[in-house]
Amino acid sequence: MSDKRTIILREGCAGCGGEWQVAGGQSLELYQLCSEGTHSVRLSLEAGAHAKVVFAAATEGELSYDYQIELCGEGAEVELYGVFVARGEGRVRVHTEMRHNAPGCHSDQQVRGIAGERGYGLFDGLVYVAPDAQKTEAYQQSRNVLLAPTARIQTQPQLEIYADDVKCSHGATVGQMNEEQIYYMRQRGLSEEDARRLQLGGFMQEIVDKVTDDALREEFERVVGL
Amino acid sequence: MLKVKNLHASVDGKEILRGIDFEVKAGEVHAIMGPNGSGKSTFASVLAGNEKFEVTAGEVEYDGKNLLEMSIEERAREGLFLGFQYPVEIPGVSMANFMKLAVAERRKAQGLEPLTAGQMLKYMREKAAVVELDAKLMNRAVNEGFSGGEKKKNEIFQMAMLEPRLSLLDETDSGLDIDALRIVATGVNKLRSENNATVLITHYQRLLDYIVPDFVHVLYKGRIIYSGGKELALKLEKEGYDWLISDYKE
Ligand SMILES: Nc1ncnc2c1ncn2[C@@H]1O[C@H](COP(=O)(O)OP(=O)(O)OP(=O)(O)O)[C@@H](O)[C@H]1O
Ligand SMILES: [Mg+2]
Numbered sequence: 001m002s003d004k005r006t007i008i009l010r011e012g013c014a015g016c017g018g019e020w021q022v023a024g025g026q027s028l029e030l031y032q033l034c035s036e037g038t039h040s041v042r043l044s045l046e047a048g049a050h051a052k053v054v055f056a057a058a059t060e061g062e063l064s065y066d067y068q069i070e071l072c073g074e075g076a077e078v079e080l081y082g083v084f085v086a087r088g089e090g091r092v093r094v095h096t097e098m099r100h101n102a103p104g105c106h107s108d109q110q111v112r113g114i115a116g117e118r119g120y121g122l123f124d125g126l127v128y129v130a131p132d133a134q135k136t137e138a139y140q141q142s143r144n145v146l147l148a149p150t151a152r153i154q155t156q157p158q159l160e161i162y163a164d165d166v167k168c169s170h171g172a173t174v175g176q177m178n179e180e181q182i183y184y185m186r187q188r189g190l191s192e193e194d195a196r197r198l199q200l201g202g203f204m205q206e207i208v209d210k211v212t213d214d215a216l217r218e219e220f221e222r223v224v225g226l
Numbered sequence: 227m228l229k230v231k232n233l234h235a236s237v238d239g240k241e242i243l244r245g246i247d248f249e250v251k252a253g254e255v256h257a258i259m260g261p262n263g264s265g266k267s268t269f270a271s272v273l274a275g276n277e278k279f280e281v282t283a284g285e286v287e288y289d290g291k292n293l294l295e296m297s298i299e300e301r302a303r304e305g306l307f308l309g310f311q312y313p314v315e316i317p318g319v320s321m322a323n324f325m326k327l328a329v330a331e332r333r334k335a336q337g338l339e340p341l342t343a344g345q346m347l348k349y350m351r352e353k354a355a356v357v358e359l360d361a362k363l364m365n366r367a368v369n370e371g372f373s374g375g376e377k378k379k380n381e382i383f384q385m386a387m388l389e390p391r392l393s394l395l396d397e398t399d400s401g402l403d404i405d406a407l408r409i410v411a412t413g414v415n416k417l418r419s420e421n422n423a424t425v426l427i428t429h430y431q432r433l434l435d436y437i438v439p440d441f442v443h444v445l446y447k448g449r450i451i452y453s454g455g456k457e458l459a460l461k462l463e464k465e466g467y468d469w470l471i472s473d474y475k476e
Contacts, residue, residue, distance in 0.1 A: 184314040184368075185324065186298040187274055187307075188384060189331035198327070202318025202367065209318075 003027065008216070009034060009041075011223075017041050017066075022049035024073060031216060033223050035059045040066040047073025047102070053080045054210050056223045060088035060119075067096045071105040071133075078107040083207040085224055086119030086151070096125040098140070100133040103163075107137070112207055113144040114200065115151035124156040127170065131162040140170040145177060145203060201226050227252050227423055228273075228293075228392055233284035235272045241282070242268045244448035250392065250423045257426045257434055257459060260445035261467055266427045267311055269445065270394045274308040275301050289391070303335035305391030305422075309381040309398045316368035321380075324368050325350060325387055332388045353386040357413040374401040382413045389417075394425045399433040411436030431463035444470055 003025065009016050009032045017040040022028045024046045032039065032055040043051050057063055069078055084092045098107045113121040123142045144153040155172040177199060185195035204224050211217040220226075230248040234241060242265050250256055258266055272279050273286065275298035286293040293301060316324070329349070330340055341349060354361045357379045369377050378398050385393055395414070399407055414424060414437050426437060434442075434456060442458040443450045444467065452458070452470050 180314050181316045183276060183298065184310065184316070185328075187302050187310075188324070188328040188388065189299050189302040189335075190324075190327050191299055191331075192297075194327055198319050198324065199316065202316060205318040 004029070007031070009039070011035050022046065022051050024048045027051070031055070031211065032065070033057070033219065034063065034065075035223075036061045036063055038064040038066070040068070042068045043078070044070040044072050045076035045078065048075045049073065050077045051079070053078070054207070054220070055082040056084070056208065056220045057092060058085040058087070058224050059092060060090040062091050064093040065095070069097065069107075070099045070101060071107065072101050074102045074104050076102065076105045079210075080107070080109045081111070081207050081210045083112045083204050083224060084114070084121060086113070086115045086121045088117050088119065091120045093122045094124070098125070098127045098138060100127070100129040100136045100138060103133050104135045105133065107139070109140040110207065111142050112203060113142070113153050114147065114204070115144070115153050116147035118150045120151070121153040122156070123154070124158070126158045126160065127168060129161040129163050129166055129168065133163050134165040136163060136166040136168065138166070138168045142172040144174040145200070146174065147177070227289060229287040231285045233272065233286060234282045235268065235279045236282055237268075237279050242279070242448050243272060246284070246448070246450055248443070248450060250425060252423055253420045254441070255418070255424045255426065255437060255439045257428060257439040257442045258445055259428060259442060259459065259462055264445045265448040266445050267396055270308055270396050270427060273394060274298065274306065299331070303331050305389070307385050307388055307390035307393045309385060309393065309395040311396040311400070313369050313377040313381055315370045317370050319368050320365060321368055322350065322364045325364070325384070328384070329387055350387070354383055356386050356416060357382045358409050359383050375403065375406040378402055379406065379410060382410050386413065386417055391422050392425070393422070394427070396427045397429070398426070399428055399430055407433065408436065431459045434459045446471060
């Protein structure tokens with residue numbers, strides 16, 4: 001039986017964060033729902049450990065999430081999923097460092113951003129694979145949608161790979177809403193407003209659905225306005 | 227029901243529809259055939275109100291109203307349905323949720339009471355059965371991960387849910403195996419009535435074996451260059467378009 005810990009960092013804890021070690025065979029789930037301040041999370045995983053991080057944020061203020069994750073033992077696994085919404089003059093910065101220091105580890109990152117009005121978002125994510133971290137699998141995806149011409153999102157994926165037998169991929173997109181989808185929904189009678197709301201909701205829902213606990217998922221949905 | 231007069235439409239300054247005349251009455255089934263790139267999908271898109279295309283001349287009357295002045299959703303709510311040649315995937319949006327909103331809008335336009343959650347579920351199951359679509363797909367995102375055949379069945383399922391007056395089905399038969407074709411065609415036939423009409427865009431006579439059209443039209447280079455009865459489709463299947471096209475002077 002693996003040992004499972006759940007940590008929830010809620011809004012209101014300005015400057016919260018912390019450092020956790022996950023021992024072999026253990027599993028840590030960390031959920032973060034903050035809307036302001038600077039939050040820094042450090043995780044280190046021993047061999048065979050598992051960690052899952054899901055964050056959501058919607059803000060008109062300043063918010064910074066910082067994740068430093070170290071995979072120190074063979075076969076450790078990390079999933080990191082997040083969605084942020086920057087509205088008004090809101091500024092969101094998400095920084096991740098996924099350090100594969102041991103062989104055979106697996107990491108998956110999916111971060112989605114939405115910026116409206118004069119909102120600004122930055123995703124900068126480093127995937128580092130040490131020379132002896134063979135058989136690493138590391139995936140990173142950053143997808144972003146701008147709702148207004150004055151909104152801005154920058155995405156800066158970085159890969160530093162020093163091992164040769166690895167599977168790594170990363171992808172980054174910044175775009176507008178998908179007009180084909182909007183047209184399809186309107187053709188079925190939905191108002192343009194409903195169609196846009198549904199599509200944007202769907203974009204966020206895919207991340208929010210990573211939260212398996214019903215009550216907690218509803219809290220996530222409230223935070224991003226689903 | 228639908229009267230199209232001298233319809234011209236362009237995309238990016240390039241004229242694609244070059245004077246279409248077309249009329250559909252309630253109870254009728256029309257088939258539109260024609261070589262690739264002749265403007266069939268464009269015609270359907272313009273009728274649906276796709277904003278990518280600019281109507282540069284002509285008139286379209288739908289149930290006595292000026293169709294070209296109506297928004298995409300107004301047309302849909304008034305019973306104009308387009309079955310897409312390439313149905314769009316909408317990640318994160320469940321079929322059930324999508325249909326709930328679509329049916330509510332259509333019923334409002336028809337002056338009908340909204341359905342309760344229970345009625346909606348039952349209605350959805352009933353209509354899914356019409357096209358033998360697995361009801362489990364209702365919990366999945368719209369068209370996401372659906373097979374080619376499931377996507378096409380899903381279009382006819384949505385048509386059944388919305389009870390349209392005028393259905394434009396753009397190559398709903400393409401990519402279907404013979405069983406799926408029969409199921410889809412049977413579905414369309416079940417939905418036929420004196421009060422509605424269907425326009426089938428197709429490349430294949432075999433669809434018209436199942437759904438027998440009253441008229442067959444050939445669209446070529448943005449114009450309907452020939453119209454006939456159901457036997458025209460048979461002739462086209464055997465002889466292709468050459469005999470028509472070589473006669474046709476631009
Ligand atoms: N968005 C667009 N931009 C530029 N050209 C377009 C666009 N949409 C359609 N066209 C062009 O218009 C013409 C007609 O296309 P359309 O899709 O209507 O043909 P079709 O008759 O449906 O063909 P098919 O049988 O292959 O489905 C083609 O030459 C096509 O390239
Ligand atoms: Mg076409």
